[in-house]
Amino acid sequence: MIELKDLTKEFKTSKAEVFAVRDVNLTIQNGEVFGIIGFSGAGKSTLVRCINLLERPTSGSVIINGVDLTRLSTKELREARKKIGMIFQQFNLLSQRTVEANIRYPLEIAGVKREAADARVKELLELVDLTDKAKAYPSQLSGGQKQRVAIARALAPEPEIILCDEATSALDPITTSSILDLLKSLNQKLGVTIVVITHEMRVVEQICDRVAVMSAGEIKEEGTVRGVFLNPQSETAKRLIEPSHSDALSTPRANTLRLAFTGDESGAPVISDMTIQCDTMVNILAANTENIGGKAFGQMLIELPEDAASQKKIKDYLDGRGIHYEEGGDA
Amino acid sequence: MLSPEMMDLLLSGTWETLYMTIVSTLIAYIFGVPLGLILYVTGDGGIRRNRAVNLVVGVIVNILRSVPFLILLVFILPFTRAVVGTTIGSTATIVPLVVAAAPYVARMVESSLKEIDGGVIEAARAMGSSTWQIIWKVFLPEAKPSLLVGATISLATILGYSAMAGFVGGGGLGAIAINYGYYRYQSDIMLITVILLVIIVQIFQEGGLKLVSKVDKRTR
Numbered sequence: 059m060i061e062l063k064d065l066t067k068e069f070k071t072s073k074a075e076v077f078a079v080r081d082v083n084l085t086i087q088n089g090e091v092f093g094i095i096g097f098s099g100a101g102k103s104t105l106v107r108c109i110n111l112l113e114r115p116t117s118g119s120v121i122i123n124g125v126d127l128t129r130l131s132t133k134e135l136r137e138a139r140k141k142i143g144m145i146f147q148q149f150n151l152l153s154q155r156t157v158e159a160n161i162r163y164p165l166e167i168a169g170v171k172r173e174a175a176d177a178r179v180k181e182l183l184e185l186v187d188l189t190d191k192a193k194a195y196p197s198q199l200s201g202g203q204k205q206r207v208a209i210a211r212a213l214a215p216e217p218e219i220i221l222c223d224e225a226t227s228a229l230d231p232i233t234t235s236s237i238l239d240l241l242k243s244l245n246q247k248l249g250v251t252i253v254v255i256t257h258e259m260r261v262v263e264q265i266c267d268r269v270a271v272m273s274a275g276e277i278k279e280e281g282t283v284r285g286v287f288l289n290p291q292s293e294t295a296k297r298l299i300e301p302s303h304s305d306a307l308s309t310p311r312a313n314t315l316r317l318a319f320t321g322d323e324s325g326a327p328v329i330s331d332m333t334i335q336c337d338t339m340v341n342i343l344a345a346n347t348e349n350i351g352g353k354a355f356g357q358m359l360i361e362l363p364e365d366a367a368s369q370k371k372i373k374d375y376l377d378g379r380g381i382h383y384e385e386g387g388d389a
Numbered sequence: 390m391l392s393p394e395m396m397d398l399l400l401s402g403t404w405e406t407l408y409m410t411i412v413s414t415l416i417a418y419i420f421g422v423p424l425g426l427i428l429y430v431t432g433d434g435g436i437r438r439n440r441a442v443n444l445v446v447g448v449i450v451n452i453l454r455s456v457p458f459l460i461l462l463v464f465i466l467p468f469t470r471a472v473v474g475t476t477i478g479s480t481a482t483i484v485p486l487v488v489a490a491a492p493y494v495a496r497m498v499e500s501s502l503k504e505i506d507g508g509v510i511e512a513a514r515a516m517g518s519s520t521w522q523i524i525w526k527v528f529l530p531e532a533k534p535s536l537l538v539g540a541t542i543s544l545a546t547i548l549g550y551s552a553m554a555g556f557v558g559g560g561g562l563g564a565i566a567i568n569y570g571y572y573r574y575q576s577d578i579m580l581i582t583v584i585l586l587v588i589i590v591q592i593f594q595e596g597g598l599k600l601v602s603k604v605d606k607r608t609r
Contacts, residue, residue, distance in 0.1 A: 110515055139517035150512035153607045154530045163526065164516045195606040208512075215516075 060086040060109060060219065060251070065118035067104050067275075078104040079115070080275040086268075088123075088218070091245050091252045093262040093283065095298055096272035102255045105272065106221050109253065110142045111135060122219070140168060143212030143250075147224035149204040151196040157207050158183065158192040164214045182210040186240065202233035209240060219251045220244075226261060238264045259298050263287065263355050271295040288318050288382045299357065300346075313362045313369070318382045319347060319354045328381065329358070336371040338363050395578070398565060403585055405479045406561035409551045410589075413483045414544050417490035424450065424491065425498025426524060432499075436510065437520055450492040458489050458550050462557055482551060482559035490547050497543055501535035502528055534605035541597025545590045552586065562586055 067079040078101045086092045096102045107113040109120055111127050120127045127138055151160050158179050165175040183189045186206040196204055205225060212220055222241065226234040242265045245252050254266060262269050262283055270280040271294050278292035290296045317328075333339055340360045347356030362369045376383050391399075427446050431439040456464070462485045466476050469484040505528060513527045529536070552563025562582045570579025602608070 112511060112515055136517040136519060139515060142515070144512065144515040146508055146512060148506075148508050150506070150508040152509060152527065152531060153506075154533060154605075163513075166526065167516065167518050167522045197607050211516075221515075 059088055059121075059123060060084075060253070061119075061121040062105075062109070063119045063121065065105070065108055065120065066116050067101075067108055067113055068116045077101075077275045079108060082118070082275075082277055084270060084277060084280070086251065086253060088251050089245070089249045090268060091242065091254065091266045093254045093256060093266035093269040094272055095256055095259065095262050095269055096294065097257055097298070100272045100294075101275035102272050103223055104275075106223050106253060106255045109219075109221055110139050110144060140164065140215045141218050143215070143217035143220040145205065145208045145212050145220065145222050145225045147227045149196070149201075149208045149228075151204055151207055151211070153196055156193050156195055157188060157199070160196070160207055161210045161214055164211060168215055178214060182213060185213070185244075186210045200233075201229050202237060205229065205233075205237050206240065209237075209244070213244065213248075213250075217250060219253065222252065222254045222256075224255055224257070227256070227258070234261070235264065241265060257298075259287075260355070271298065284320055287320060289384075313364065314343065314385070315360050315362060315372075315376075316384045317358045317360065317376070318384075319356055319358075320382070321355050328379065329360070332372060332375050336368060336375055338368040338371065340372070391581075399562075399581060399585065402560070402562045402565045402582070403589070406548065406551060406563070406586070406589065409479050409482050409486060409554070409559070409561055410544060410548045413486035413490055413551070414494075414540070414547050416483065416487045417494045417543070417547065418540070420487070420491040421494025422498050424495035425502065426528070428495060428499040429502040429528075430520070430524070434507075436514070436523060446495075450495050453488065453492040454496070456489075458485070459553055459556065461485055461489050462554060462559075466557075477558040479560035482554040482561070485554070486547055486550055489550055490543065493546065494539075494543055497539035498532075498536065501532045501539050504535050505531045534601050534607070537597060537601045537604065541594055541601075544593045544597070548586065548590060548593070 062082050062084040065079055065082040065084075066077065069076045069078055080101075082105060094102045094105060104113055108115045109122075111120065115128065119129075122138070122142070125138065127135060130138060152163065155163070161179045161182050162175055165178060170178070179192075180189075183192055186209055188203060188206055188210070191199060191203060191207075196207070199207065208225075209220075220241070225241075226237050229237060238261060241252055241254075244250055245265075252265075254261060256262060266283050268281065269283050269286050271278045271286065271290075271292055273292070273294040278294050279286060279290070286295055287299060290299050319328075329340065329342070340362060343359040343361055345356070345358040347354050347358065362372055373383070424446060428443065428450070429435055430437050431443040431446075435443075453461075465485055465488060468488075469476050469481055472484050473481050475481045509531060510523065510527060513523050518526070551559070551561055552566065553559075555561065555564030555567040558564075562585055566579050566582040569575045570582065
């Protein structure tokens, strides 16, 4: 279990003190995939670096399985870090080492015997499906392959936690999806706790159990992904969830509904079916849906017809289908 | 056109130059690499920041670097005699060459280390590496190509210094150029020594860069 208590990180510049993280309290359970989402500069990278003390918090404590890392000696902290894997946006592989030597690095520094390390590396290469690239150098790999090497390297010392700092932000959508699938399967197979830092809602949607929304160094809200997605409370969460490239939601207008698809709905064409069933027409103002694992995720902003009767029919229909919606404008 | 004696002289001069340059460079690296590491590790953003150490080493390095080589050569003659027992000849020249080159090498090493991607160092720290493990397993291997480029440049610079040693009785091609070409106005000898020096520098340079492109794994 990771417990962050009253965690604050200040950066002192010559002119002012800047709070990168302010009074964060967070509990992440073992075996959980926890997301921390926010826009650039929200302080989420600093926060995740405070978990393994790459950044030493100005105040507050980081308690992992009952041990307060901020109180450990340098040597004890090094040992603690071996149980916390980390992967990065830029992969951060050793450029002069082969794939297998990169994966071996954490085993070398832990003093694992040659034969045992060889066996472990082989096993990890299979796990991330890169056995044929064992002798390749990072410069010969694609972004997705590099990140899989980084994941294997992070897993080598059998960590209890993996921290992912924008781990998919440098990857294309398809590669992102496959890396996220890999992380999720590792979480399920090995029970490793995963903390994901991201600015992309789809990352959270795809793998996280719970999510915290961060802005200006503070946690604005926290809850299950479904809960935050369906009922965002904070301004930041609303902006993050909002269909991209549209100002539709920020300027409230009457007779609009925001529909949220969380993958639980049937695969039937909802909007077409709705217009037929309700014998009315809707205007799709904005939509941002994705097909993840055969299920629809995302949201749609629709404009309803003027008359109240049609509006009621539509809402009844949506209720009947179990599709979550929020009213815009008139609320 | 050249007398056999002159041929022998040039040949032994070439060997002396190579001997002085290569041995001095090696010894300069034995001192320069740890100094460069200290400068880097204790400097701003280093993994073991230490203002005091950084300042002291930095100042010593800068002082030695600002003394012109010819002055340094004369200035440390007593030290040279204390170390090798003489102040004349190729071996005696190695002492001032090392004293002049080690601080230069230290800065070269420091600048090579500064090229290492900060993210890689962060990853190494996150994995629980100790300072020594980071130095041996991350800094030196990751900076290897750049360190080799630096060594190639250092070699050429030290070769240039070694030629100056001819003025105070050091050996090598520099001494021949000064004694025959300068004091005796034998411009043909001067020309030949210069050509030989150019060829040696070329060989070092080309060989060094070939080696670098062979060891560097960053390019496909």
